[in-house]
Every structure is written in C-alpha cells, then in structure tokens.
Amino acid sequence: MRIDQITLFIVRLPLVRPFATSSSAKDHLNHILVRACAGDLVGWGECACPSDPYYCEETTETCWHIVRDFIAPAVLHRDWDDIETLIGYYRRVKRNNFAKAGLEIAAWDLLAQERGQPLHRLLGGTRSEILSGVSLGIEPDLSRLFALVDEYVAEGYRRFKLKIGPGRDVETIRQVRQRYPDLPLMADANSAYTLADLPTLQALDAFDLLMIEQPLAHDDIVDHAHLQRQLRTPLCLDESILSAADARKALDLGSCQIINIKVSRLGGLLEARRVHDLCAERGVPVWCGGMHEYGIGRAANVALASLPGFAIPGDVSGSDKYYLQDLVDPPIVASRGAIPVPNTAGLGYAPVEERIRRHTTRSLDITARGAYHGY
Ligand code: OSB
Ligand code: MG
Secondary structure: OEEEEEEEEEEEEHHHEEEHHHHHHHHEEEEEEEEEOOOEEEEEEEEEEOOOOOOOOOHHHHHHHHHEEEEHHHHHHOOOOOHHHHHOOOOOOOOHHHHHHHHHHHHHHHHHHHHHOOOHHHOOOOOOOOEOOOOOOOOOOHHHHHHHHHHHHHHHOEEEOOOOOOEHHHHHHHHEEEEEEOEEEEEEOOOOOOOHHHHHHHHHHOOOOOOEEEEOOOOHHHHHHHHHHHOOEEEEOOOOOOOOHHHHHHHHHHOOOOOEEEOOOOOHHHHHHHHHHHHHHHOOOOOEOOOOOOOOHHHHHHHHHOOOOOOOOOOOOOHHHHHOOEEEEEEOOOOOOOOOOOOEEOOOOEEEHHHHOOOEEEEEEEEOOOOOOOO
C-alpha cells in the first residue's frame, strides 16, 4: 500500500452542552480529520486534540504543524503493508501522540478496507458490543449534575465518572454518593492535586469509588506510587501513560492499579493495543478512555474497546452525548449502556464528507513527500 495524498481538515463542532474539567472548559471543539488516499481507497483518522495545552502539551495547531510538516511528508509515497512499517517512517518524531494517532487511525482504516475486514477483527477484538459509561464535567451547581446523572442512568450507562478539582471534590462526591448509593462511580482530577492534598484524597476513600483517575501531575509516576500506598481506592492513570513502556514502569512502581487506555494519548491503536496486552498479561484492569471524539476517532475507540481485556465500562459513550449530529453514518449510539461493534469493512461507520466539509474551518492537501523542515 502507498498513501499518495493526505488531506487535513480542521472541523469545528459545537458541544450540546459546555464541558469543564479541573484544567479546561469548552463549548466547541476543533479536531483535525486526516483523510489518506491510497489508490482507490480512502482512510480516515482523527486528531482528537484539545485546542489548548491544558490536558497535555499538544494543541490543534501543534497537531496541524506536526502532521503537515513531519508525519505526512514522512509517509507519502512509501510502501507499507503493516502498521509497524508505516509508523517506522516517522519514528524519529518524539511524542506528539495526538498528531500521530490521526494518521495512524487512517492507516488502520486503509488496511482494514484493503483486507475487506472490520477494524475490530484486524485488532483482535472479541466483543460484539462494548461496555459504555459516561464522563461528566464540573457543573455550575449540584442540581445540574444530578439532572445529568438522572438522564444517563435512565439511558442505561454502566459507569459514571465525575470530574473533580480543588473545591469541587469531597462535598460533590459525598452528595452524589448519598443520592445514588449503588451507582458505579469514579472521579477524575485531571492532575489537579499534589501530595500536600493527601487529606482531601484520603477523604474520598469513604465513598466506595471504583477508582480515582490521575489525581497528581500529568508527568508523574513516583508521587502516584506514594499516594497509592496511602489510599484504599485504586488509582487509575491517564495523562501519565504515553506508551506501553510508561505503563510497565508505572505498574512496576505501584503508581496505579488500573489504566485508562486512550488511542490519542498513546499515539494510535497499535500502542494502545500494546498497553492492553501488557495489562492482560499482568491481570491489570483497563478501560477505554476518550477525548470527546467525533465519529471517526470514536469508531476507532469502539474497535479497540472490543479487545478482551476491556472488561470495565469506559468513557466511550454514544456521540449524541456531545454532538447534535455526528460526522459518520450510521451515528454511534449506546443502548442500555452498550455500543454494538460494527461488522462492515474499515472503521464500520462511514464519514460523511459533505457534513465534514460543512464544518471545516481550514483544509490542506499534501501530496509531496518533501524533506523534513530543518534538514
Ligand atoms: O481526562 O479523560 C479525560 C475529555 C477531555 C480531556 C480529558 C478527558 C476527557 C474526558 C472525556 O473525560 C471522555 C469522553 O470522551 O467522553
Ligand atoms: Mg482523564
């Protein structure tokens, strides 16, 4: 296979309701869609990167720069028949995982189409439906939060993740736990605390949380190991795990007991599967995280979450939780807390180019292999 043209689209979609974490607040998103053409085949990927560097250091603009100037020129017009070979062409690019994931997902889509197989089969998925939970932002008041929990309980979602941050933690969780004694509940701090907040984090032990996600710094695994020894609640790492090597080190250190596997944060499906395999070997629970993906990135998440190790409901919900109209057909919907894994070749959900173009604020065709900048 040879990719002969790559087109990038910055696609702006409004969220159906604003979403706030301890690090950022949004009412619309700007994800980059990557369309890779190889002969008659067209593969799609998504850089599901926030536009600000508050979750990780990447932004929409850094993804644009890295894909345009380094990743696309490195892969155009070069032969590959497996993902290892393809990503080998841009191996020199350090980190920039959201940028890499955009191209890599498009390559998996091409490969799956060429073989006439659904993506989940290429990956080794075994589930016919994935277990679906929701991630709820920090709301202006508790009644808003309760209304959302009620709505998603009624829809049948199987696990509830609440964003927390300093001043919006113990009391919020206490009230939610009091109102919903049996809810499968967890908290995500998006790296808002330090070890000095130990008393606050220990207070969360009282609420029977499934786990606490990324309480400490985005780049830490040492302090998390100290913290885990002083908490009963399992810690789950998100921001700190950028590769399977990171996962191995964190598990060796005892920095967490559970890992949130995100395609974007890990630079693509191949590395995400490596983390899955490592955790399966060690009996470590994992679940599939998300970055508010549009239908293309969400389709990749659905395929990944069909792997056998994804036994805990993750953050991959129906796209109607975020978007009025998704960019793919059929739309990705959950019913009774499960999303069926599609069996058509490729991503299994077809990108609707007319809709994509309607929401595009910038696009670029790249056809030249070219030299890397700076050489
Ligand atoms: O920490 O998991 C996170 C969204 C943006 C940035 C960080 C995170 C999230 C989510 C959303 O929790 C999960 C989803 O895609 O629904
Ligand atoms: Mg998180």
